[in-house]
Amino acid sequence: MSIVKIENLSFSYDKQQVLENINLSVEDRDFLAIIGPNGGGKSTLLKLILGINKIQRGDIKIFDNTPSKNLSSIGYVPQNTNINTNFPIKVIDVVMMGHVSHNLNQDLPWWKKIFKIGYSPNELGCAMGSLAKVGMEKFANKKIGSLSGGQRQRVMIARALCANPKILLLDEPTSSIDVDGQKQIYELLKLLNKTITVIVVSHDISVILKYASKVAHINKVLTFHNVDFNTNIKNDNEHFCEVEMLQMLGNKTCEYKGCLC
Numbered sequence: 164m165s166i167v168k169i170e171n172l173s174f175s176y177d178k179q180q181v182l183e184n185i186n187l188s189v190e191d192r193d194f195l196a197i198i199g200p201n202g203g204g205k206s207t208l209l210k211l212i213l214g215i216n217k218i219q220r221g222d223i224k225i226f227d228n229t230p231s232k233n234l235s236s237i238g239y240v241p242q243n244t245n246i247n248t249n250f251p252i253k254v255i256d257v258v259m260m261g262h263v264s265h266n267l268n269q270d271l272p273w274w275k276k277i278f279k280i281g282y283s284p285n286e287l288g289c290a291m292g293s294l295a296k297v298g299m300e301k302f303a304n305k306k307i308g309s310l311s312g313g314q315r316q317r318v319m320i321a322r323a324l325c326a327n328p329k330i331l332l333l334d335e336p337t338s339s340i341d342v343d344g345q346k347q348i349y350e351l352l353k354l355l356n357k358t359i360t361v362i363v364v365s366h367d368i369s370v371i372l373k374y375a376s377k378v379a380h381i382n383k384v385l386t387f388h389n390v391d392f393n394t395n396i397k398n399d400n401e402h403f404c405e406v407e408m409l410q411m412l413g414n415k416t417c418e419y420k421g422c423l424c
Contacts, residue, residue, distance in 0.1 A: 167360075167362075169221070172220070182207060193360050194374060196372075196378045197378075198380050212225070237331075242364075254294070258322045294321045297351055316336060316344075328359065332362045333352070334364045337365070
């Protein structure tokens, strides 16, 4: 069963069409990479899946329902987290922001429920469990500003996991991280993918080719999807630009000129 199903989806800003007749199915425990040029419609597609933009034509179903009725099933890690590294907030507090359930504070005293003071043992346990999944539990009481870029991104993933989502959606999760950090994040996502569906928008083609099981190239139209290409990777050091990747997948007449080499 498709957990995300997109049919005949088109979207325009004013009179400028951004997406045209998009059809895409995402199955349970897929690792889908969404690639394409800047302005090609990747972020717009994410906003439609998240229910931020209103569907104009076509349909999106998440677990056979509209996106707005299934937001609790999606964990989202945005591209720009805009963290003020000077703000004295602890890692555990950042992760707690990901809670969407109102049932985790049932064991708090009535006065703490009313004034929203403190965290319940269940809330703390859930947050620490999320941090453990990303290998950051030892940093729970550290200030977020004292962490490296890669560590902060792991905390953002933990925040998304705190809602116990069935789908993890990430927008350029390694855009400000060095090469080693990128690989560590994708290794983490590969591990999480054993129990959760992962959808990543990324320009890190050379890295993500090792991990994704499906790819969608979006440049207003959807060029590829549902393609398993992991067996075609020769070695860890092989580099691909977007044109070469599309040719490898079989699109010999690609007109896209924005090579990212």
